Amino acid sequence: MFHISDCKKYNRCKRMYCLDQFAPKKQYQPFVRLDEQVFDLVSLKLGVTDPFTGRRGDDADAARKAMADHDWLINARFEYDRLRIKVPFMHRNEDGWDLYFMFIGLYPHSNDMQSYCDTVWVLDHLDIWLKNMYVIHLNSDYVRNGELDENELFIVSDCFYNGKNHKSTPVEKAVRSKMTDLTPLLEEMERGFAEIPAPVRGNWCSGRQKCRWYDDCFPEEKEMEDNSILTLIGSQYRYDMKKEGRLYLRDADESRIEGSHLQYSQIMADRQGGLYADRMALKKWLSALKYPITCVDFEWERFAIPPYDGMRPYDVLLFEYSIHIVHEDGTKDHKIYLSIHDQREEFARSLIRDIPKEGTVLAFNAEGAEKIRIQELADTFPQYRDDLLAINARMEDLQLPFESGMVYDVRMRGQWSLKKIMAMMDDPGYKDLDIQQGMDAVFEWRFLDVEEKLDENDERVRELKEYCGMDSYAMTVVLEWLRQISG
Ligand code: SF4
Structure with missing residues (x-):
């Protein structure tokens, strides 16, 4: 059946x-x-x-x-x-x-x-x-x-x-x-199968969610070199080019690339020994950042059915932030906030208190995440609207130099997540944690929220704080790296 x-x-x-x-x-x-x-x-x-x-x-x-x-x-x-x-x-x-x-x-x-x-x-x-x-x-x-x-x-x-x-x-x-x-x-x-069918690459292999069998089906991709042509972002011909013997980014057939800035920077990175940086553009972007620079990272849970007043179906509930403040003299401060249940107002108040009143605020994927979340808080709590929107007005996206093709290092292997970038940094302060990605953090938080306890000695609380803290710390490392390569 x-x-x-x-x-x-x-x-x-x-x-x-x-x-x-x-x-x-x-x-x-x-x-x-x-x-x-x-x-x-x-x-x-x-x-x-x-x-x-x-x-x-x-x-x-x-x-x-x-x-x-x-x-x-x-x-x-x-x-x-x-x-x-x-x-x-x-x-x-x-x-x-x-x-x-x-x-x-x-x-x-x-x-x-x-x-x-x-x-x-x-x-x-x-x-x-x-x-x-x-x-x-x-x-x-x-x-x-x-x-x-x-x-x-x-x-x-x-x-x-x-x-x-x-x-x-x-x-x-x-x-x-x-x-x-x-x-x-x-x-x-x-009728079933005499043997397991061979892999056929299709939309389901690596669409919105990567198939759990992907590495079994395409083991060569795990082994591929950092500058493999298969890392060429958004290229519909990369597998064809590989079959033809164009194995590396530098061999890409210019008549069959889509021509995005990203692809250009990838090909140039391979041709220039592994790293490409548009130094003029990068310098300009960096010079617009003002001290103190606050690196901020949020975590949140999304609910199909709104659990609290003022929420709509599929709204999110912010539960954690970590901020690293980088001062002009190189010193750093770290602040973290974690709550369970509905603490949106306290979250907003605490955020306003913790982020300095001047300087740039940086987030990784700010436009797609932190800025939206702050706007939502401002809509929900009009009494904090001005302060919250003032944070957004000073916010820049640390992802921009990567997603725009300003910078590419072949070790990024076609991705520009914070974790991927940090993997090539070899930074002694950065730890690969038990919680690997945002959704793992959400699953951990779910336990705390359902169990209704937020005990500082709880292993889950420690892990959550460490995970979120690592993300905002990683931003400070990436920022420093960008400064170095900008010359
Ligand atoms: S990765 Fe998944 S979807 Fe793609 S061929 Fe293998 S089993 Fe099928």
């Missing part, structure tokens, strides 16, 4: 489907926190009464039997031709049934509909007459004020949304137009 998730995986990559079958299940840690019992809230919204609620391991015909006695079905399991599905909500509508899909996001688009189509394919083959189809999703305009208001929190939509988040195709029309017969696919899956 197969599930919709199996079909999805099989269609994406047969090798991934095969490897996953024999591998231990990965512990799943969601990127977005969802503490609430969503099905209870949606039941209230829909006015569900006396439902049949399906469970894992139900008999194949349990839900079908329940249809005789119940007007509402929640998480009902159905099976047809080896495929088992779970239907979030179904409601009797005279002689047919209305179908409710669930989308725990803000705008369901019609570009990823396989699970919807597969669900309807099974129900159609079981001769269940579907009258209307809806998608239930979170309302982006909802702002929490007191108890959660499920009527305002969710939207029941009979349409998908387009790229501009406006209502577009009706759900039923979109699903029926994309449905395919699953029988050949299920037969193929049933």
Whole structure:
């Protein structure tokens, strides 16, 4: 028996489907926190009464039997031709049934509909007459004020949304137009494989999230040299060029590069012995920085359903900052703030107190993170608006020299994360920590928040402070390095 998730995986990559079958299940840690019992809230919204609620391991015909006695079905399991599905909500509508899909996001688009189509394919083959189809999703305009208001929190939509988040195709029309017969696919899956399929590079290998099998599939990339042509950022022809024997950045075929500043600096770095710097531009950028220079790093958690007043679905809750203040004489101060639960106002007050009233404020990816978070704080707490926006007005992005191609060192291997840059610094004060990246820090914080304790002697508290502290410290090291190479 197969599930919709199996079909999805099989269609994406047969090798991934095969490897996953024999591998231990990965512990799943969601990127977005969802503490609430969503099905209870949606039941209230829909006015569900006396439902049949399906469970894992139900008999194949349990839900079908329940249809005789119940007007509402929640998480009902159905099976047809080896495929088992779970239907979030179904409601009797005279002689047919209305179908409710669930989308725990803000705008369901019609570009990823396989699970919807597969669900309807099974129900159609079981001769269940579907009258209307809806998608239930979170309302982006909802702002929490007191108890959660499920009527305002969710939207029941009979349409998908387009790229501009406006209502577009009706759900039923979109699903029926994309449905395919699953029988050949299920037969193929049933036959299985004589051997594990060879890797085929595709979008799923290294898209938004890198495939867990990537290093197994493409071991040569881990071994590749720093100046490999495969590190050429944004190049659609880099694999072709490698196949043709253009192994290094310096060999790139100029007629087949996209021509970005970044690519130029990568190729030049390889041609100039490993490092490229546009010294004029870098000097100009550095000369605009004013002492004291405050390097700041934030950590936050994102919630699907707003846990506190004034928050909307998918808003973030800031819980930690670290700042390193670099003075003109070279001395440094370090300050750190860590909280659990809702301490946004205290966070804002403390930040205003800790950041000097003059000088430049630096963040790595300031435009995409810290500046946005400060603007959100200013919107939430108008009493601190002026002070907060004054910090933003002095903020510069330390990522800019790297992402603009002002500086490139081949040891960056096509990436410019702070961790990657620090890996080539060999700085004695910088430690490779147990917490490896931002999401690990969020997962650690979740434990503290759920356990409701913030004990300074707790190992997690120590690790969180060290991790965030290392990021703002790393910025001071990178800044110094930029000064050195600017000459
Ligand atoms: S890395 Fe690519 S080819 Fe390998 S299993 Fe993942 S998706 Fe498939």
